[in-house]
Amino acid sequence: MKFENKNGLITLIILILASAVTLISQSIVTTSLPYYMQDFSISSATAQWTYSVFLLVLGVMIPPTAYITKRFKIKTILITALILFIIGSVLCFLSASFEILIVGRILEAMGTGILMPIGQILIFRVMPEEKWGFFMGLMGFLVGIVPAMGPTLGGIIIDSYGWRVIFEFLAIITAAILFSAIFLVKFELETEKYPLDFPSLILSILFCVGLMVGFSDIAEFGFSLTHVILPLIIGAIALIIFVKRQNKIEKPLINLKVLKNKYFVSGTVFAALLYFIMCGINVAVPLFVQNVAYYSPTESGLILFPAAIIMIVFNFISPILADKIGIKLVLIASSVINIIGFVCMMTYNMNSTFEYLLISQLIRGIGCGLGLSPAITWAMSVVAGDVEDATAINNTARQVIGAIGSSVTVVIMQILAGGNITHNQISVNSFSMTSLMMIMITAILLIITVLFIKNKKDIADG
Template structure:
């Protein structure tokens, strides 16, 4: 028994370390985009695909996590995902042009997209249910701190030895981790010959890529038919067909029956709304700082960095509080801080001090940090007998809703500003109105908590 526990914990530790490294790769290249543009002589709209392509592929791979865990051994999945990431890192390091670099990022994202959700599945299977909140808090802290600090660390490395060195460092770390994992990881879960439904896979890819690609392009292309409307329509139709097919076949790619549990449904909805506002804020706040308040990019980063670090800390504190005081109280407190944070943002003007913006962003970040991990953990616990599909559904919904949130926030702000966000009163008002929309969404989240989130999970099963 103790040997099984040791195997489980050592496997989980390796997975969390791997997840931290791979999640850092998502944002680390953002500080190198300028250098990549200069080296390959490309425009920013092309260079940004080294980041956007990564997010799109993540959205596609996450729904497949339930299938992978049913079909393949955990050790095989880990080594395969790390292997893909290693190959992607090597190709990125030697990339002769932007096309090859984007391809390398896609390969990296395939590895990340497999590993990140399966790390949660391993956690839920290894750790006793009564300790899920505590360990999910630790997981959220580690996974949060890596991508948050990655751009800063990446910027230092890039300024010192160039952007290619980033990918070489990743390749070395992952190669070492693969060697360690091949020796240390011995825990296995039950697997079988679970068939892959190709039609479901195609519909899943079309749905995720169509919706995320279309909404991601709104800020740059408006409501263009080819780049925005058509992908969203294709994605939406594919999603409807995908859902219908999953309920109609014997071995679905993703078992959606968990969504028929109203507590799981509304728990997922809560975390999706929270993620929507978080992703939207990550776009409109820098836009306010630079275009409306006329600060430079560095100052915009300074405004958000303390809030980001606070949110990461509360990713850890939130689950601990939920474990002690009950998830319902913590989520209501999360909604309260979130609403207050966005209402305070409505007081911003063109001359608002950086210090005031930092403080108000910290208030909002406390709300985000308190809510996300406790909500996700509680939602999975409601259907604890099916953590594979429940985790995949929850992560996929948040990934898609996050992409939509980023786009919708920009569109709302631009629409309220009359189509042009700038250093003027109308744009200040537009930012306030967009913040009001976000606060209303937080109030809706509070209503969901009151009606559907309960502390005693076992009474809901």
Template structure:
């Protein structure tokens, strides 16, 4: 399917704006976790499900992205994803329990899981490969702005008006976008009659959900409880069956054979670790600042705002630097700067100043911004002839690891704090030690970069 050139720009602009809105919904709730704990009388790990379940569902939906992009027009994808998101937002606004809120978040995530990978596929389909770093940098710039500004405004809105006001905003904004879509999204390009293997869909959902459920239950039951072990075993076995089935299908749900490309696999591993750490920090930092430091939601959002603005800038600087000095140098810079950022997080105390935390988080965000888009684009160029499948595999795995990272970071911090997070020195120690673990993961990313990642031309010439 090829998008008409005269329709390309309006499609890209409206899809990117919509994806930005839906991406805001993913992390904005983290600034209100403490308030959810109070309103619904739940623990931090239970309240964290409002965030983790979003990541999980998006991860489960993304395997369908290759099928969806081949089977449906941009118009159908746009209206389905935003309509489901709208219903989820309304349910969240009226929720009277944690369960109802989670149901609404699941529907929001389904909408995000459909539109987010599609807009990336749409962009890569309509731009030449030699321009991918530049265009992906611009895409990353726009996508990054909304969550950062949204996180700051979210902290303010929650503090002043309460967390329900967030979902009234999503409802109104989505209705406006649906109206714009009715006017501007006219794409009805021919689609491919691509079959959907329902057994593969079921296996992928059970496998991903089982692994995530098991890891999330660690916080409440410990590592040896059957509610932890059994879901993980079921998830692993189901995913093995899923992988075996894909190899036997003429048109698989996901073409996993691209993982035989060593460089694509290394890039995907790098991105998975990066997203696990990013989302782990997104989960534990508000808990630390609000639950351990006794600060407000707007304080924690303000601490992250400067770094968030910097990651916006470095989402475009990273790809531009890659075009000038090469992927390896940029990725090494990103890893080293991130390691410095996590090292400073190990120094946090209950009395750490706003300025110290804002500066050190800015360092971490610069490192992440340098590496994120170059790594993603480089990984997809390794399988540029199979961009739909590459996007599906890459995005699916990174979302699953993002969900695992957000859940496990909270779990590990709670365990290292002695089982409960509060305004005490044990919780500070738990946060510092969790930061050390995230630092070690970035050292692994640095090693992968030094050993395997290089410009595509050099890799092709050496092979």
């Protein structure tokens, strides 16, 4: 379908703005972690749940989006999501306990999880094919780049006004977008009375929650049967049953036939693992910089700021670059540059200069900016006819693995640091080993690219 009407453009712009504001809340809390630990008397592993639970709920909310977009009008979905986000932000602002803060974060993530896939679906359903790369680059910016700017903004707000003002800021901006949506959104896609398969919905929640809880609790409970092993088993079993059920029922929550396309699978795995890296580093670097190297929250945020900016630039350039020189070469360059950045991070110490920390994150930012958006766009383009289900699968995989990434990164750092990340050599060593883990994951991305990623021309010829 050609993009021909003004209402469609207005709707897409409002969706992009809404996604930008809600997605930045994903990581804006990372520079607040030491303050949560102090104010609520909790460990670093517990504090990181303000970040991880957001990613977890995103993963839980994304599977039913294929159903939601088929069943309900876009305006109804948009307004509902924004109201959920505003209520969550107000709860976080007023929270008198860590539990209330977590409830607020869950509501924020529910709103974000509903919003995020709609824009991608609109792009493939409304825009002409030659515009997919540009607009998917923009959505890639929201998925991977806007959260990277969160620590910078969060650090500045915390140093100036305190951590609660972060949520006041989010609520006010989102309310303005809600007001605009009520009066300006008029474009709609066709809807149908598509049934919601509740068993599939429950299974999707179980496998998301089970895997996330199991990985996250390793830091505090080791390999406890009840806190770690059992949730992981439940999550794995639920995932297996979920997949079997989707292949069996007539109206599945997610149509998994797109997984028969090996190119879609390769692109989705690449994007998910890269997102694992990005989410893990967004938590690990502020913890190292503030707790080990003794920089302020603002300085911590500013160290990540150039990486966020350069990712923005390369996120827009990379889809165009992939069209010109091929997706394979772009993703190879992404992996190689990321490895260089992580090698630099392995040399961090308690006296690392601000400039060195900044430059190494800048290198990593280039690598991530080159990889995420082209991988997502390439994966979606090869199955554009089933974009609703493909979007649900791609986003679910990325968000669940991203949530695991942030948890696993903190878990590994904390375990290797002897249980407490602070100003000592063992904490430095723990960060170095965590960076080595990121190098190994990036090497896997390189292998995937070389063996399984093909340029569109080669796919057509094959």
